[in-house]
Amino acid sequence: xxxxxxxxxxxxxxxxxxxxxxxxxxxxxxxxxxxxxxxxxxxxxxxxxxxxxxxxxxxxxxxxxxxxxxxxxxxxxxxxxxxxxxxxxxxxxxxxxxxxxxxxxxxxxxxxxxxxxxxxxxxxxxxxxxxxxxxxxxxxxxxxxxxxxxxxxxxxxxxxxxxxxxxxxxxxxxxxxxxxxxxxxxxxxxxxxxxxxxxxxxxxxxxxxxxxxxxxxxxxxxxxxxxxxxxxxxxxxxxxxxxxxxxxxxxxxxxxxxxxxxxxxxxxxxxxxxxxxxxxxxxxxxxxxxxxxxxxxxxxxxxxxxxxxxxxxxxxxxxxxxxxxxxxxxxxxxxxxxxxxxxxxxxxxxxxxxxxxxxxxxxxxxxxxxxxxxxxxxxxxxxxxxxxxxxxxxxxxxxxxxxxxxxxxxxxxxxxxxxxxxxxxxxxxxxxxxxxxxxxxxxxxxxxxxxxxxxxxxxxxxxxxxxxxxxxxxxxxxxxxxxxxxxxxxxxxxxxxxxxxxxxxxxxxxxxxxxxxxxxxxxxxxxxxxxxxxxxxxxxxxxxxx
Numbered sequence: 001x002x003x004x005x006x007x008x009x010x011x012x013x014x015x016x017x018x019x020x021x022x023x024x025x026x027x028x029x030x031x032x033x034x035x036x037x038x039x040x041x042x043x044x045x046x047x048x049x050x051x052x053x054x055x056x057x058x059x060x061x062x063x064x065x066x067x068x069x070x071x072x073x074x075x076x077x078x079x080x081x082x083x084x085x086x087x088x089x090x091x092x093x094x095x096x097x098x099x100x101x102x103x104x105x106x107x108x109x110x111x112x113x114x115x116x117x118x119x120x121x122x123x124x125x126x127x128x129x130x131x132x133x134x135x136x137x138x139x140x141x142x143x144x145x146x147x148x149x150x151x152x153x154x155x156x157x158x159x160x161x162x163x164x165x166x167x168x169x170x171x172x173x174x175x176x177x178x179x180x181x182x183x184x185x186x187x188x189x190x191x192x193x194x195x196x197x198x199x200x201x202x203x204x205x206x207x208x209x210x211x212x213x214x215x216x217x218x219x220x221x222x223x224x225x226x227x228x229x230x231x232x233x234x235x236x237x238x239x240x241x242x243x244x245x246x247x248x249x250x251x252x253x254x255x256x257x258x259x260x261x262x263x264x265x266x267x268x269x270x271x272x273x274x275x276x277x278x279x280x281x282x283x284x285x286x287x288x289x290x291x292x293x294x295x296x297x298x299x300x301x302x303x304x305x306x307x308x309x310x311x312x313x314x315x316x317x318x319x320x321x322x323x324x325x326x327x328x329x330x331x332x333x334x335x336x337x338x339x340x341x342x343x344x345x346x347x348x349x350x351x352x353x354x355x356x357x358x359x360x361x362x363x364x365x366x367x368x369x370x371x372x373x374x375x376x377x378x379x380x381x382x383x384x385x386x387x388x389x390x391x392x393x394x395x396x397x398x399x400x401x402x403x404x405x406x407x408x409x410x411x412x413x414x415x416x417x418x419x420x421x422x423x424x425x426x427x428x429x430x431x432x433x434x435x436x437x438x439x440x441x442x443x444x445x446x447x448x449x450x451x452x453x454x455x456x457x458x459x460x461x462x463x464x465x466x467x468x469x470x471x472x473x474x475x476x477x478x479x480x481x482x483x484x485x486x487x488x489x490x491x492x493x494x495x496x497x498x499x500x501x502x503x504x505x506x507x508x509x510x511x512x513x514x515x516x517x518x519x520x521x522x523x524x525x526x527x528x529x530x531x532x533x534x535x536x537x538x539x540x541x542x543x544x545x546x
Contacts, residue, residue, distance in 0.1 A: 001142065001178070004029025004037040004250040007226045007241055009217035011286055012046030013058065015065035019044065022069060025248050026078050032250035036139075037078045038180050040215035040224075041113075041149045042097065044069070044082040047184035047215060048222070053095050053127050059083050070102045077103040077139060079146065081182045084110065092129035099146055099182050101137050109137045113148035114167045119159075121186060121222060121526070121535040122150075134170040145176035145208070149183040152212075157198045172206050178253060179208050184215040187225035187243075187275055188529045189268060196229060196237060196263065204235030209253045216244060218282030221523050221533045223275055227264070237261050244274040269440035272433065272527055273308075279525035280425050281312035284398055287422075291317040293397035295388055295418070296339065296347060298322070298332025299457060302402040303339050303448045304438050305425045309400060315344035319397055323352045323384045335449045342447055352383045359383065381417025389420055398422045401522050406431040406474060408521065408532060409481050410507060411514030419521055427524030428531040430481065431457075431474040472503055480507045486530040490546045508545070516540045 006025030010018040022039060029037045041047055045062050052058050062083050069080060084098040097113035112131030116124035134151075136143040151167040168179065179202070185195060195212070203210040209232055216226035228241040230251045239251045240261040265271050284292060292309050296302050309318045322336040333349065340347030359379050367375075392399040401421035403413045405428050413419050426434060438448050457474075471477055480499055483489045484507065489497075494504045518532050519540060530536055 001254065002033050002035045002250050002252045003178075003180075003211050003230070004032060004034030004248060005211065005213045005228045005230075005241065006037055006039045006043075007213060007216055007228045007245075007247050007249070008039065008043060009246050009282070010043055010046045010215070012049050012219060013052055014046065015044065015061050018046060019065045019069055022078075022080060023072055025246075026073070026076075028248040029250050030076055032248065034250040035076060036144075037076060038211055038213045039078070039080045039182060040213050041099075041182045041184040042081040042083065043182070043215065044080055046219070047081075047224075048123075048219070049083065049127075050123070053083055059085055059095060066100055066102075066107065070100075070107050071105050073102040074104060077101055077108070079180060079182065081148065081184075084112075086129040088129065088132070093125070093127055095127050095129070096131075097124060097128045097148060099148055101139070101144075101146070103139070108139075111137070111146045111148070113151060114165060115150040115153070115163050117150045117162075119162070120530075134167045136171060136174055136176050142177045143175055145171035145179040145206075147171070147179065147181045149181065149185060152179070152181045152183075152199075152202055152210075154198065154202065156201075157194060168202060168206055172208070176206075176208055179203070179206055179210045181210065181212045183212060183228075184224055186222045186526065188531075189271060189527055190529075192225060192227045192243060192263060192271070195227065196240070199229055199231045200235045200237055203231035203233055207233050209233055209238075211251070211253075216246060216278070218279035218286070218525065220283075221526050221531065221535075223279045223525055223527065225271075225275060229261070232257055240264060243271070244278040267440070269437050272429070272437050273440065275527050276308050276425060276429075276525055277312045279527075280308055280400075280423070283423050283523075283525070284313060287398070289396070289398040289422075291319065291395070291397045292400050292423075293319040293321060293388060293391050293395070294400040294402060294421075295384055296320040296322045296336035297402075298329070298335040298452060300434055300438055300448070300452050301404050301426060303335070303452050304434055304441070305400055305402045306339060306343060306345060307441055307447060308425055310343045310345055318343070318345040319391065319395070320345055320347040321388060321391060322347060322349050323387055324349065325352050325356060325380050327380075331451060331455070335452045338449050339447075339452070350387055352380060352387070355383050356380055378414045378417055381414035385414075385417045385420035392422075400425050401427070403427055403521075404429050404431050404434050405528070405532070406471075406477055406481060408518060409485060409514070410471065410477070410510035411517055412471060413517065415517050415520060419517070421522045424522040424524035427521065428527045430478040430528075432478045435474075472507075476503070477507065480504055481511070484508055484511060485532075485536070486528065512538075512542070512545075 084096040101109040114131040118125040215224040230239040238257040399421040
C-alpha cells in the first residue's frame with residue numbers, strides 16, 4: 001500500500017481555502033502514486049478552532065465543505081480531519097473532533113477522537129465529546145486503525161498518566177494492518193525528537209507501520225512544525241518529512257527500508273530559526289497584513305527580530321525606525337543602519353530628544369521637588385512607542401515588539417512603550433537563546449553586526465546604563481527562570497540547584513509581580529515547553545509565595 005501524506009498549512013475557519021489546499025495536496029499525492037491519502041487533524045476546519053465552534057454556522061459550513069470534498073474524491077480514498085456535531089443523543093459536549101474516510105464520492109466512515117487533551121495549551125474538553133469506541137476501517141481487504149493526535153500518545157511521553165483508555169491497544173486487539181494518525185501537534189524545542197522516538201516505539205509495540213500526518217503553520221501563539229513521518233513495524237523511521245514547510249510525500253509501506261531517515265533539522269538554533277520565520281510569516285499574512293515595522297535600537301533583540309522579519313516577509317516589507325535619545329550611543333545608531341543595509345530593509349532615523357524635553361517640561365509642575373528616576377526612563381520608551389504606532393497606523397504595518405522572554409519574565413520592559421505592537425516575535429526566547437540564535441545566523445557571514453552581539457546589553461535610557469545594573473547575568477537569570485516558569489519549582493527547590501537564595505526570591509517575586517504586564521503584552525510565538533500566554537494561566541491578584 002502506498003500512503004500519501006498531505007502536510008498542509010490551513011487557516012482556521014477558511015473552509016473554501018482549506019478545501020482547496022486539501023484537494024491540491026490530494027491530487028499531488030495521486031501523481032506520486034498514492035493509494036490512500038491522509039491529512040492532519042482538523043485539516044478542513046483548522047486547529048485549534050477554540051470558541052469559533054460555538055458560532056451557529058461554523059460546524060454546518062464545515063460539513064458543507066466536507067460534502068464538497070467527498071464529491072471530488074474518486075477511487076483513491078482521502079482521510080480528512082474536521083469538526084462534527086455530537087449526535088449521540090446522550091448528554092455531553094456539542095461537538096466531535098473527527099476524521100472522515102472519503103471514497104468514491106461518499107463519506108464511508110467517521111472516526112471520533114477518543115483522548116481529548118485539556119492541559120497546557122489544549123482545551124478540547126471544553127468543546128468535544130470523546131469517541132465511545134475504537135473500530136478499524138475496513139477497506140480494500142485492509143484493516144486501517146485510525147487515531148487522532150492525542151490518541152496515539154502513550155503514558156511514557158506525557159507528564160503523567162491522564163487516561164484510562166488506550167485507543168492503539170483497542171485497535172490492535174481487533175487486528176489492524178496499519179496505524180494512521182491525523183495530528184496537530186504544536187512545536188516546542190525538542191518536540192520533533194520526542195515524537196520521532198514515540199512513533200517508533202508505538203509502531204514496534206503494535207507491530208504495524210505507523211503513518212503520522214502533522215499540521216504545519218502558525219496559529220496565534222501556537223506553531224505547528226510538520227515533521228510528519230512513517231515508522232516501520234520493527235520501530236525504524238522509514239521516512240521523515242521536512243519541518244516548517246508544506247509538502248506532500250507518498251511512501252510505499254510494502255517497500256524494504258534500510259537504515260533510518262534523518263531528522264531534517266537536528267540543530268536547535270536551526271529549528272528555532274525556521275520556527276520563528278514560519279510563525280512570523282503566518283501571523284502577519286493570515287491576519288491580512290503585508291508589511292511590518294519595528295524599532296531598531298542597535299541591540300541584539302531588535303536586530304534578531306529584523307533578521308527574522310526580513311526572511312519571513314521579504315526585506316521590502318520591513319520598515320525599521322531608529323529613535324536616538326540623549327542617552328543613545330553613536331554606535332547603536334550605526335549598528336542599526338549597518339544591519340538595515342545588510343538586510344536590505346528601510347531604516348529611518350527620528351530623534352526623540354525634543355519630544356522628551358517637551359514631555360518632561362509639561363510634567364515639570366507636577367513633578368516639582370522630585371528626582372528623575374524610572375519615570376523619565378519610561379517616558380522615552382513610550383515616546384518611541386508613540387512614533388512606532390504612528391508609523392504602523394499611517395502605512396498599515398503590523399508593529400513587531402522586540403522583547404525577549406527573560407525581560408518579559410521580570411518586567412524589564414515598559415508597558416505602552418517597547419511593549420506596543422501586534423506581535424512579539426521573540427518573546428518566548430530567553431536572552432541566552434537570543435545570543436545563540438544570533439550567532440547561528442552569523443555562522444557563514446556577518447549579518448547582525450558583531451558589535452551588536454558582543455557589546456553589553458543596555459536599554460540606553462540613562463547615562464552608561466547596562467542591563468546588568470538591574471538584572472543578574474543572563475545565564476544565571478535564565479537558569480532560574482527555566483526552573484521557576486517551565487518546571488514550576490519552588491524557591492527552596494531552585495536554591496537546591498545551587499542558586500543564591502536572595503536572588504532566587506527576587507526573581508520569583510519579579511515574575512509574579514509582572515503578570516499584569518504580560519497579560520497586556522502582544523501575543524508571542526511559542527517555541528519552548530512553557531511560554532507566557534495561553535499555556536500559562538496565572539492570576540494577576542494572588543498571595544502565594546512558594
